[in-house]
């Protein structure tokens with residue numbers, strides 16, 4: 001195993017990623033990432049004559065070729081057992097109907113027969129089905145990536161925790177169709193909205209109104225929690241300021257889905273990050289998913305990578321980021337997602353120079369086969 005690995009490192013020109021993955025592999029022996037390398041990166045393939053795509057549309061079409069629908073459906077079949085936008089992203093305006101007509105423990109109609117309970121069908125989700133989705137994490141890897149145009153070219157763009165986008169639009173894009181919020185962020189948002197400091201208040205309103213029709217959703221246990229009161233504050237501010245942002249609440253917490261990862265990779269996660277949960281949720285309503293800004297290492301190509309692209313926060317130690325990263329790499333390998341690390345080059349000359357792993361000079365690298373129910 002050592003020799004092919006050595007060659008891959010020398011030839012690939014993605015040495016840092018390789019080293020990163022080796023590190024991950026060392027930490028997570030069960031993930032068997034060695035198989036990734038023995039089958040990829042034969043750089044002498046004669047496909048270089050293919051003309052590179054020139055426009056963003058052509059580029060997106062070429063990128064679609066990365067996906068393996070068989071494998072996507074396999075993962076979808078598993079994630080749909082745990083995630084469902086009808087349960088996880090419900091119009092907040094339906095909340096009172098939900099409390100009135102449904103059992104908040106079981107999501108069944110109160111007036112249905114106990115032995116034949118009917119699902120709570122009086123509430124609805126703003127989420128539809130989308131052909132292409134971008135799930136954008138907040139890693140500093142996005143800085144100087146030029147991924148903005150590519151991210152915005154997706155039908156549906158999902159982010160976590162309402163990050164700033166406008167000042168970074170070249171790298172992170174400008175659209176947000178869904179943003180899921182954790183407890184800490186919801187507290188920050190309501191504090192800003194209730195602040196006596198008008199500058200702070202207006203900045204938060206601007207953030208909330210950054211994309212017309214954006215769905216703003218809470219991701220943890222909601223019924224009977226403090227989040228309800230805070231969500232009312234956000235909702236009221238949105239209405240008062242005529243923003244078209246849609247607020248949403250979950251019946252079920254994203255955290256109730258830990259077993260999903262056991263089923264997918266055979267590994268128990270202590271606490272999956274918002275990003276990983278967002279992927280799992282998205283996989284239930286998106287055909288193809290590209291993931292940007294998910295990179296836990298502190299350096300890339302010998303340059304330091306901040307934890308977030310927008311602040312100087314030190315990394316959170318609550319998540320098993322290395323294992324999560326290995327999982328994303330493997331899903332990329334299997335064509336389940338595109339996991340984009342590094343630059344997005346939409347100009348044709350540079351298209352190949354920094355293509356994310358999984359592409360070698362614009363052509364798809366060989367992938368190992370998806371085995372049984374796991375993809376590791």
Ligand SMILES: *[C@@H]1O[C@H](CO)[C@@H](O)[C@H](O)[C@H]1NC(C)=O
Pocket residue numbers: 012013043048352360361
């Ligand atoms: C890509 O192709 C160019 C020219 O065809 C070649 O010089 C370069 O080494 C190739 N890069 C990779 C990573 O295969």
Ligand SMILES: *[C@@H]1O[C@H](CO)[C@@H](O)[C@H](O)[C@H]1NC(C)=O
Pocket residue numbers: 042043044045046
């Ligand atoms: C790499 O691919 C080329 C062209 O497809 C082939 O001729 C060559 O034998 C391959 N090399 C290895 C080491 O598999």
Ligand SMILES: *[C@@H]1O[C@H](CO)[C@@H](O)[C@H](O)[C@H]1NC(C)=O
Pocket residue numbers: 070071073074077
């Ligand atoms: C996914 O589930 C559907 C229905 O349960 C089934 O028809 C299909 O074959 C499954 N697809 C895969 C790839 O497992």
Ligand SMILES: *[C@@H]1O[C@H](CO)[C@@H](O)[C@H](O)[C@H]1NC(C)=O
Pocket residue numbers: 197198199200
């Ligand atoms: C109001 O908030 C802005 C931005 O958060 C900050 O720069 C400014 O110092 C604050 N003003 C006061 C009076 O606290």
Ligand SMILES: *[C@@H]1O[C@H](CO)[C@@H](O)[C@H](O)[C@H]1NC(C)=O
Pocket residue numbers: 240241242
């Ligand atoms: C919102 O719209 C209403 C009616 O269209 C208008 O009366 C009100 O002034 C608007 N509020 C803001 C903050 O723009």
Ligand SMILES: *[C@@H]1O[C@H](CO)[C@@H](O)[C@H](O)[C@H]1NC(C)=O
Pocket residue numbers: 347349350353
């Ligand atoms: C290609 O990328 C390199 C490195 O990022 C950059 O120096 C060069 O100017 C780019 N070329 C074009 C045509 O954009």
Ligand SMILES: *[C@@H]1O[C@H](CO)[C@@H](O)[C@H](O)[C@H]1NC(C)=O
Pocket residue numbers: 068069070071368369370371
């Ligand atoms: C998709 O993956 C499956 C299982 O790994 C493989 O058998 C199939 O050939 C792949 N399909 C394409 C189009 O690459």
